Amino acid sequence: MAISSIKSFITNTSLYKRAAKTARHVEQKALNVLPDKVCINEKFIKSMDYLGKNFSSDKQRLALGVTALVTQPFIDAHNKSVDEKTRKVSVARTIAKIIAGTFTGFFIRYGCIKAIKAFSQIPAKGVPKYKSLFTPKGITDNTTEAFEQYRNAMGTVVALGVMVFTNFLIDVPLTKFLTNMFIKHQEEDKK
Amino acid sequence: MTSLANLCSKAKTYLYKNYGENPGTMLVHTGVLGWILSAIAQVTAVLINDKISKKEKWFLIPQETADAFINIASFYIVTSSFKNVASKLVSTGKLSTKNIRNFIKEKGIDPAKYIGNINSNIGNDFPEIKKEYKNFKNGVDVVASTVGSIISCNIITPVLRNQYASKTQKDIMSKNKTQEETRFSKTPALSMDAYQKMASVKYSSGNLKI
Numbered sequence: 001m002a003i004s005s006i007k008s009f010i011t012n013t014s015l016y017k018r019a020a021k022t023a024r025h026v027e028q029k030a031l032n033v034l035p036d037k038v039c040i041n042e043k044f045i046k047s048m049d050y051l052g053k054n055f056s057s058d059k060q061r062l063a064l065g066v067t068a069l070v071t072q073p074f075i076d077a078h079n080k081s082v083d084e085k086t087r088k089v090s091v092a093r094t095i096a097k098i099i100a101g102t103f104t105g106f107f108i109r110y111g112c113i114k115a116i117k118a119f120s121q122i123p124a125k126g127v128p129k130y131k132s133l134f135t136p137k138g139i140t141d142n143t144t145e146a147f148e149q150y151r152n153a154m155g156t157v158v159a160l161g162v163m164v165f166t167n168f169l170i171d172v173p174l175t176k177f178l179t180n181m182f183i184k185h186q187e188e189d190k191k
Numbered sequence: 192m193t194s195l196a197n198l199c200s201k202a203k204t205y206l207y208k209n210y211g212e213n214p215g216t217m218l219v220h221t222g223v224l225g226w227i228l229s230a231i232a233q234v235t236a237v238l239i240n241d242k243i244s245k246k247e248k249w250f251l252i253p254q255e256t257a258d259a260f261i262n263i264a265s266f267y268i269v270t271s272s273f274k275n276v277a278s279k280l281v282s283t284g285k286l287s288t289k290n291i292r293n294f295i296k297e298k299g300i301d302p303a304k305y306i307g308n309i310n311s312n313i314g315n316d317f318p319e320i321k322k323e324y325k326n327f328k329n330g331v332d333v334v335a336s337t338v339g340s341i342i343s344c345n346i347i348t349p350v351l352r353n354q355y356a357s358k359t360q361k362d363i364m365s366k367n368k369t370q371e372e373t374r375f376s377k378t379p380a381l382s383m384d385a386y387q388k389m390a391s392v393k394y395s396s397g398n399l400k401i
Contacts, residue, residue: 028308031285032307039287040288045288048327052328052330052332052333053329055333057217060218064337070345075346081361082360136203137200137203137204147207149217150206152217153206160221160224164229
């Protein structure tokens with residue numbers, strides 16, 4: 001209530017109105033510069049449709065991890081502002097962090113989204129109460145796309161809560177173990 | 192007072208209403224939440240760690256906080272910008288499918304005036320093709336959010352972090368040199384080896400993203 005009245009007060013000020021008008025003007029100018037693109041490739045349109053429906057946060061975390069393995073060690077290896085020893089340790093630690101973070105990040109998100117799916121059934125006769133623990137009030141159809149996206153969002157939020165703990169219980173020791181392993185390999189290769 | 196059950200119910204409804212039809216926004220917001228929780232966890236870990244001395248904590252906590260700020264700000268600014276630009280392109284018809292474009296033409300609307308106009312919104316203006324529009328827009332949003340997060344987390348953040356870390360290292364080294372020369376301090380200053388050791392065992396040394 002208080003937040004909405006503050007918001008309404010801010011949006012009604014002349015300064016805000018002027019800033020919003022300028023922003024829209026800039027946006028319009030930017031839009032005018034960009035070329036039109038009409039997609040005619042059916043495969044591309046279908047893949048957009050598929051990604052919108054199925055690309056949840058677990059897959060995004062996996063995509064982030066895979067691309068991180070390509071870019072981050074390269075950036076660390078070419079960081080000329082530190083000495084060679086520090087550079088090697090930082091590359092080893094970065095690779096270890098990416099592997100550990102992607103491993104737990106992907107599997108915990110995936111597991112939590114699956115779990116939320118199992119515990120967000122529509123309340124009905126024969127459905128135990130705990131199976132509709134995560135079903136929002138007033139939902140009668142669990143096959144809609146909006147409901148599927150809700151399950152992904154709720155699964156991700158629960159996963160984030162879980163990962164606050166697994167960050168220390170799994171990520172940290174695994175990162176340390178992998179870092180030491182990679183440094184050992186680097187030293188053996190040197191010999 | 193609001194009961195816990197009531198609060199949970201409100202949270203479920205909030206998630207359903209806000210993210211049910213906006214998977215791209217959900218990816219951006221949960222990404223930011225992930226960074227915030229991760230940062231809080233890292234700082235807490237340093238704060239409650241008995242093995243880290245008070246002096247080291249004075250150094251590590253601001254470093255962790257600055258790291259977190261860089262991570263969160265770059266993630267939010269880059270990812271949400273990518274997502275917002277993509278959304279605007281689709282909603283104004285600048286990026287569209289053949290069917291959507293044909294439908295607009297069939298309605299007798301002048302594409303030159305409608306397409307790319309900041310006030311146009313295909314989703315609201317043409318409910319008849321809302322499903323096809325929504326499916327396409329959600330896909331583009333998700334791809335844009337993911338590309339934005341890859342650029343932010345895997346390119347911008349590591350470069351910024353490396354610059355910040357190397358500056359911190361240099362500051363420590365020059366501080367050590369000054370302390371050795373003037374011999375003001377009775378306790379030995381933080382050596383380069385000690386710093387490296389500390390950086391390799393401390394919980395974060397940058398983005399341990401959850």
